[in-house]
Amino acid sequence: MTLVPPGTPGSTAPTAGSSSADGHRRVLAQIDVACRFPVILLFSGALLWLAVGTALALVSFVELHAGEVLANCAWLAYGRVRPAAWNSVIYGFASQAGLGVALWIICRLGRVSLVGAAASGTAALFWNLGVCVGVIGILAGYSTGLEGLEMPGYVGPILFLAYLPIAVGALVTFHARQERGLYVSHWFLLAGLFWFPWIYSTAHLLLVCKPVRGAAQIVINGWFLNNLRELWLTPLGLAAVFYFLPKLVQRPLHSRYLAMFTFWLLVLSGSWGGLSIGLPLPRWITALSTAASLGMLLPVLAVAVNCYRTWRAGACAKPCSPALSFILGGTASYVLAGFLRAADAFAPVHDITRLTCFAEAYGLLTSFGFVTMVFAGAIYLVLPRLTRQGWAAPALVKAHWLLTIFGLALGTLALAVGGVLQGLALNDPAVAFDQVSRTTAPFLRAASLAVLLLALGHVAFLYNLSWTLIRWLRCAVPMRALLVAESEPATGGVNS
Amino acid sequence: MNRVSFIFVGLLCTLAVSWWGLVLVPQFHLGSQQPVAVPGSSQTYPAPRLGLATRGQEVYRANGCFYCHTQQVRATGLAPEFQTTNAIVRYLGADIERGWGQRLSVARDYLRDQPVMIGSRRVGPDLTNIGMRRPNDPVQANLLWHLRHLYDPPSVAEGSAMPAHRFLFDQRRVQPGQSVNTNELAWVDLDTRLEIVPKPEAVALAFYLFSLEVNVPLYEAPLPAPPGVTADLSASAAPLGNGPVP
Amino acid sequence: MKPDPARTESPGPDEVEPTVGSGPLPAWLVLLALVFFYWAQVFVDRHDGEFAAGVYSPFTSLRDLKLANRELGRNVLALGRELFTTKGCLACHQANGQGIPGQFPPLAGSEWVLAAEPGRIIRIALNGALGEIQVKGQTYNNVMFPLRELLTDEELAAVLTCIRKEWGNNAPAVKPERVKDVREKTKNQFTPWNPAELLNVPEEE
Numbered sequence: 001m002t003l004v005p006p007g008t009p010g011s012t013a014p015t016a017g018s019s020s021a022d023g024h025r026r027v028l029a030q031i032d033v034a035c036r037f038p039v040i041l042l043f044s045g046a047l048l049w050l051a052v053g054t055a056l057a058l059v060s061f062v063e064l065h066a067g068e069v070l071a072n073c074a075w076l077a078y079g080r081v082r083p084a085a086w087n088s089v090i091y092g093f094a095s096q097a098g099l100g101v102a103l104w105i106i107c108r109l110g111r112v113s114l115v116g117a118a119a120s121g122t123a124a125l126f127w128n129l130g131v132c133v134g135v136i137g138i139l140a141g142y143s144t145g146l147e148g149l150e151m152p153g154y155v156g157p158i159l160f161l162a163y164l165p166i167a168v169g170a171l172v173t174f175h176a177r178q179e180r181g182l183y184v185s186h187w188f189l190l191a192g193l194f195w196f197p198w199i200y201s202t203a204h205l206l207l208v209c210k211p212v213r214g215a216a217q218i219v220i221n222g223w224f225l226n227n228l229r230e231l232w233l234t235p236l237g238l239a240a241v242f243y244f245l246p247k248l249v250q251r252p253l254h255s256r257y258l259a260m261f262t263f264w265l266l267v268l269s270g271s272w273g274g275l276s277i278g279l280p281l282p283r284w285i286t287a288l289s290t291a292a293s294l295g296m297l298l299p300v301l302a303v304a305v306n307c308y309r310t311w312r313a314g315a316c317a318k319p320c321s322p323a324l325s326f327i328l329g330g331t332a333s334y335v336l337a338g339f340l341r342a343a344d345a346f347a348p349v350h351d352i353t354r355l356t357c358f359a360e361a362y363g364l365l366t367s368f369g370f371v372t373m374v375f376a377g378a379i380y381l382v383l384p385r386l387t388r389q390g391w392a393a394p395a396l397v398k399a400h401w402l403l404t405i406f407g408l409a410l411g412t413l414a415l416a417v418g419g420v421l422q423g424l425a426l427n428d429p430a431v432a433f434d435q436v437s438r439t440t441a442p443f444l445r446a447a448s449l450a451v452l453l454l455a456l457g458h459v460a461f462l463y464n465l466s467w468t469l470i471r472w473l474r475c476a477v478p479m480r481a482l483l484v485a486e487s488e489p490a491t492g493g494v495n496s
Numbered sequence: 497m498n499r500v501s502f503i504f505v506g507l508l509c510t511l512a513v514s515w516w517g518l519v520l521v522p523q524f525h526l527g528s529q530q531p532v533a534v535p536g537s538s539q540t541y542p543a544p545r546l547g548l549a550t551r552g553q554e555v556y557r558a559n560g561c562f563y564c565h566t567q568q569v570r571a572t573g574l575a576p577e578f579q580t581t582n583a584i585v586r587y588l589g590a591d592i593e594r595g596w597g598q599r600l601s602v603a604r605d606y607l608r609d610q611p612v613m614i615g616s617r618r619v620g621p622d623l624t625n626i627g628m629r630r631p632n633d634p635v636q637a638n639l640l641w642h643l644r645h646l647y648d649p650p651s652v653a654e655g656s657a658m659p660a661h662r663f664l665f666d667q668r669r670v671q672p673g674q675s676v677n678t679n680e681l682a683w684v685d686l687d688t689r690l691e692i693v694p695k696p697e698a699v700a701l702a703f704y705l706f707s708l709e710v711n712v713p714l715y716e717a718p719l720p721a722p723p724g725v726t727a728d729l730s731a732s733a734a735p736l737g738n739g740p741v742p
Numbered sequence: 743m744k745p746d747p748a749r750t751e752s753p754g755p756d757e758v759e760p761t762v763g764s765g766p767l768p769a770w771l772v773l774l775a776l777v778f779f780y781w782a783q784v785f786v787d788r789h790d791g792e793f794a795a796g797v798y799s800p801f802t803s804l805r806d807l808k809l810a811n812r813e814l815g816r817n818v819l820a821l822g823r824e825l826f827t828t829k830g831c832l833a834c835h836q837a838n839g840q841g842i843p844g845q846f847p848p849l850a851g852s853e854w855v856l857a858a859e860p861g862r863i864i865r866i867a868l869n870g871a872l873g874e875i876q877v878k879g880q881t882y883n884n885v886m887f888p889l890r891e892l893l894t895d896e897e898l899a900a901v902l903t904c905i906r907k908e909w910g911n912n913a914p915a916v917k918p919e920r921v922k923d924v925r926e927k928t929k930n931q932f933t934p935w936n937p938a939e940l941l942n943v944p945e946e947e
Contacts, residue, residue: 025757028757108759109759111759179759183759183760183761183762184762185760242760242762243760244760245760246760246761246762247757247759247760252760252761252762252763253760253761253762253763254763254765255762255763255764255765255766255767256762256763256764256765257764257765257766257767258765258767258768258771259762261767261771261775265775277799278799280798281798282791282794282795282796282797282798283789283790283791283797283798283799283801284786284789284790284791284792284793284794284797286789286799287785287786287789287790287791288786288790290785290789291782291785291786292782294778294782295778295782297778298771298774298775298778301771301774302771305768305771306765309765
């Protein structure tokens with residue numbers, strides 16, 4: 001009796017209790033156990049940096065309206081805390097969580113155990129080391145001065161070398177897959193895994209190691225930042241959405257064609273956007289980039305339609321699992337952030353919102369909304385599979401969700417409205433600058449409150465993870481067993 | 497989309513095209529720019545910064561000043577009569593009208609900056625021409641203004657939301673009999689009766705800020721003539737330009 | 743009620759990997775994409791500044807930039823000289839401003855050019871001249887082409903300023919507002935001036 005291979009449309013599950021069901025379950029369990037070491041390490045590191053990053057972000061927001069508070073502390077000056085927070089969240093949390101989810105998805109979709117799990121796990125440790133050195137370097141005043149690449153120059157090679165074993169392991173595992181068909185998530189994961197080393201090494205070489213002269217730095221910096229968001233974080237996030245959403249509602253993803261449309265338009269417009277009108281650059285650069293930024297609306301709409309149709313076709317009328325709530329919240333954040341970002345690229349709107357805190361509204365929505373919620377949903381689903389235990393505090397999951405939703409809503413609204421008002425005031429030469437500051441201040445206070453809510457949610461998440469892992473480790477799962485999975489045959493298609 | 501090679505080739509081509517368009521070509525256009533001669537003088541622009549101002553730029557970088565302050569002046573338009581009647585160029589835009597600059601910022605203004613920190617948020621005012629915002633004050637007064645602003649922003653800029661950067665300063669008790677003006681760039685805080693002495697980083701930063709001004713005419717960004725000047729025939733006519741200097 | 747996939751500790755018996763359906767691409771999305779690509783093309787074409795490295799917003803082209811660079815006050819003489827050459831003045835009045843004896847009157851030392859107020863030479867420039875004219879004791883009887891539709895106020899002012907300052911002449915500059923004023927006053931004049939009639943018009947007008 002053969003196992004029903006996943007990926008076959010309309011496949012029906014074997015009835016519970018049959019030996020093929022046991023075999024199927026055993027295969028999946030083996031796959032999960034095999035990738036435990038690197039994935040749990042990546043998730044743990046990610047959540048640690050999420051908590052640190054959100055705490056630093058909170059400090060930075062508070063300093064914007066309560067400037068006296070930390071005046072004597074160089075390490076907590078606004079100009080150091082803000083990039084430290086950003087780098088912690090993007091390189092520390094989002095990249096690691098994304099890689100962990102990517103590894104697990106590739107194994108599961110291919111029905112094959114992870115190749116080189118030990119190497120990936122060690123690499124994860126080095127990634128954390130690199131981010132740690134980088135964030136401390138920023139706080140100590142050794143920032144490079146380039147937005148998105150603030151970590152001191154020597155951190156770049158560490159991250160790059162830590163990235164390679166993980167990516168190579170993922171690609172080798174992908175190559176060794178039992179299921180040869182490509183699922184939608186595969187495209188996005190391939191895009192992300194391929195894109196990151198190219199943009200990171202280019203930016204690092206041309207901006208940090210042998211810097212180009214003058215305004216060429218502005219162009220390459222903007223190119224890197226946009227590609228990092230749209231072609232590293234977004235594909236990882238969308239791969240997770242397209243994997244977990246159909247899985248959780250137990251329906252197929254609505255449309256393959258919409259997914260193709262999303263993929264190619266994301267790749268096209270994501271690689272060109274990011275430089276806005278008004279920058280001191282020759283106007284052809286900003287013209288091309290603005291057109292591409294507006295084009296980002298198309299993949300966002302396609303994702304919205306695809307996910308909405310999938311969700312509505314699902315069995316549950318309301319989300320019946322916390323992971324699904326997070327995935328849906330993350331997708332909604334992605335769509336809303338996409339609209340706000342496209343609006344900001346549109347010239348009449350941009351003339352008002354340029355250089356204001358409006359950009360932080362959709363930045364918040366992308367990093368703490370889309371990326372964080374999607375990966376949180378993924379972690380909430382994946383970790384029990386790896387540890388074969390439930391979460392230690394299920395109530396905290398709901399608390400995390402509520403805090404995140406309220407924090408995001410408040411923060412986005414406050415920063416968006418504040419940004420528009422700030423922009424209107426800046427554009428009126430009769431308004432003195434201190435009046436502009438006074439106009440923005442209440443919105444920044446509201447945003448600080450929002451980040452506080454987010455921080456509490458992330459601390460709850462970290463606490464939940466720590467408690468779960470400690471309980472799991474104490475439940476006498478000897479260290480040996482973590483690596484035992486390596487010696488089990490990597491399989492699919494076990495007959496019984 | 498079931499073939500990995502197809503996806504890989506597609507990704508490679510897209511990345512290559514975007515890399516060519518937004519990395520390589522801008523590098524050709526902008527990365528090879530050189531300083532140009534200032535018309536009517538023997539200087540080149542932009543001139544290299546003096547040593548203390550260069551160190552000040554490093555302090556600016558280390559403390560992330562560009563997260564709140566921009567260094568980019570934008571002109572949103574040209575005066576309406578420019579297109580139709582060859583009137584003298586006049587720039588429109590809130591930045592120009594606020595007095596943050598006489599002309600738009602262009603790539604050549606950033607040639608000597610390493611790294612280029614144009615900023616992306618205006619929590620504080622634009623700093624492109626901050627060095628010439630107080631033209632009536634002597635040099636020492638200007639530097640002192642910047643130092644006092646760093647130490648306690650609301651004391652010199654009413655309603656300022658800028659966080660204080662007191663870690664850039666030392667506070668010393670005034671010794672009895674000591675002249676408080678041993679250091680020209682220090683002052684006494686009247687509330688605490690302590691002498692505030694800037695650290696070398698603060699002095700360097702003040703020199704850097706004082707050096708920031710870019711109101712030099714360029715081919716790609718000519719300075720507007722003062723109002724009322726039309727057919728003024730001072731000096732000999734400058735030669736007609738043939739195009740931007742590469 | 744199906745088991746909650748998030749709460750189970752191990753893969754359930756019905757845990758399958760996700761699949762993708764073949765729902766259609768919505769027509770409105772395709773239409774939107776096509777509209778977007780068309781718009782993007784038009785937008786880039788309008789705002790690309792001819793892909794030149796020196797064109798920054800708000801300038802739209804290299805021509806704009808050239809105009810901006812020649813319009814500063816101290817460039818008026820150079821502009822006037824260039825127009826004198828390119829708009830055909832040089833062909834008749836010659837590069838040395840001496841004209842051709844018997845045919846075209848000189849500009850150097852001409853009492854018409856050196857008049858304190860430029861009202862008459864602005865009129866000649868705008869509408870041309872036809873008939874006998876006395877310049878420096880010589881009589882000329884020829885036709886001059888009107889420049890009303892060929893030069894803007896600024897350009898006319900520049901050329902007239904140029905002829906009033908070249909070849910040893912030194913008369914006050916001509917302002918574009920003066921030219922505009924005269925242009926307005928003579929807007930119903932459709933024929934070239936007869937110099938004899940022009941002498942009846944006070945030069946301050």
